Amino acid sequence: MDLGGLDGMSGGELLDHVDALARQQRQTEVAILRAARQHAIINDEHSIPGWQLRAPGGQRPRRFGGVGTPLVAEFSPAALGGRLGISTHAARELMADALDIAHRLPRLQARVEALQVKVSYARYIARRTRNLTREQADYVDERTVESADGRIPWTRFETLVEAAVKASDPAAAAEHERVEAKRQFAQATSSTEDGMRGFYVRANLGVIAKLDAAVAYFATALAHLGDARSEDDRRVTAVLVLANPVHALDLLQRYQQWLADQQPPASKPAVDLADLMPAVVLYVHTYAGADTTDIGRVEDHGPVTETWIREHLGPCARFTVQPVLDIEGQAPVDGYEIPDRHREAVHLMGPADTFPHSPNISRAQQIDHTIAYRKGKAAKGAGQSRIGNYAKMTVLHHRIKTFAGWQVKQPFPGIEVWQDPFGALYLVDHTGTRRLGRHRDDGEAA
Incomplete structure (x- = not known):
């Protein structure tokens, strides 16, 4: 098999070749972004013939990007999409992102041109800031540009951008959270495949954390009581048990007896059923002081406004406030076990x-x-x-x-x-x- 000369390379040479390919790919992506922006400039609002502006169904100027970007002839993405082998909609999004990066995200633009930031990272920020004001977009640009060079993986980058967008306008973020809080439901999915069906629950993270902990706890109880199936199978059975309070109480009582049997005869404590249910711990990070942006972070969830923390976690949680840990002052130990x-x-x-x-x-x-x-x-x-x-x-x-x-x-x-x-x-x-x-x-x- 001819691998284009690759079969003669050593392992190190092949990886050096991959380095070169990655740079070429980034250069090509930047060149395409530039071309998309130039295509928008050439096809601006003044490029539309006057008769089309007057004709019913004729071409009209549209703002593809956010506030501050120029108007573009609305039919122009079709030709660009054809050359790139993508849809007209995808070409329009590419042009919109290119305009936003150039006109609203100058720091990102500079690093993209220097091949320090991948186009995909810059385009994501452009999409997430499209509905912001120019000042708010500039705020996000400043706070994300350093980490947009790929130093953090994509999922963590998404969280970083989300936090910056929320912090750029905490009031709007809080309002969005209030609207989303009303869109909660628990219902079966409509599709059935091979006799299987799903059940989807949309609720605030506190509810989901408690549900997940309860399912995990009952699945563990089933395992201790002799259920040798996989964890996924036991978790599904745990949901079935939770759906029937009588079954749930029966399982708790049997598990209570099992726990008691594990204790030495002389030291069997009385176990309250209420104590058997798991406690749920959420780690919430907030920042005090004059520079606070009213945005907190919940581990394994992401950024939320402090308004959300007060309104949704406040009524159903007890908070233990921990000061910032003195990391450098941690005394070393000689044992292998880590305190x-x-x-x-x-x-x-x-x-x-x-x-x-x-x-x-x-x-x-x-x-x-x-x-x-x-x-x-x-x-x-x-x-x-x-x-x-x-x-x-x-x-x-x-x-x-x-x-x-x-x-x-x-x-x-x-x-x-x-x-x-x-x-x-x-x-x-x-x-x-x-x-x-x-x-x-x-x-x-x-």
């Missing part, structure tokens, strides 16, 4: 998996010792378990670090430098991932 206070500090320093370009921000990750923990006499008084020698990782990335030839150093707490098996270097910190070139034989970065 809870250290785990919390590591999470607050950077909630994401520290492997390059990882999107995972869950608390349920492994904490790895950057410098491998040494046992025995070497561990005495060394303070190996400390801030500055920890890194969050998923199981897969922990295994890759251990077995796949990747190396990592943490020169400062929360800042890691990774090297892949072929010498490529990546800097990972709280802002995301950046490429540093490659490792040279003299130890410097090229």
